[in-house]
Amino acid sequence: MVEGTPVGTQVLEMIGYIKSLEKLGFPIGEELATDVIMQSLSDIFSQFVLNFNMNEINKTLTQLLSMLGTIESNMKQARHKPILMVCKNKGKRKPKAKAKPKDNGKAKPNKGSA
Template structure:
């Protein structure tokens, strides 16, 4: 019983210290912001250290939350990267994210303020001209339908002389 009581006593003493350390570490992690122009590698490594310290203290973060914390701590110059990362739903480990951020930082330094945005195609319903089935003619649908230009109209009258069933090419219509 003496050993058991000693272990319980040590747990009580050190749990309070671990709680305080966990509080300080999580506070530093959540308040961490990268200064514009500073290297992204050092910033991300510092944040990864905080995350690993929390894991050792029994408070592990899921990879998605850790990634979100890192991306939220970046300055405005990384907005195109963050937008692309979130739009494409990229799932990377923290070391892989670090590599991607270093590459993006190098590209930003080389290219100045050029940003690349990936856009997904959105399908919309539109009235389009239907493709023909081998006879060389097309059929139109909806508002974009072509109206006949001469010859017999849809109600069967000539466009030029208004006689029923009469083509404009006949001599009686042209005179």
């Protein structure tokens, strides 16, 4: 699935391919068809796919299309919420005073004199 493509378009296209296979004499079961559609989804649906498989949800392809459309619309709504993070003591700090070099009263030897 190409990023930015509506999930409904992708799933309808995959259902069309599955129906074409059935017309050609190679019907695949509902479970395999669901797995093929799930594998074609982008990574943003990975949590949905995991939840779907863990709960062993049995839905028809049209019900799956409806569920994915709902999930996509919820993700679009949640994506636009700004987040403000407040951290303690992260504001402007006073500049530190520069440390003076320590001589310890010793003179530096001249390298060029012999």
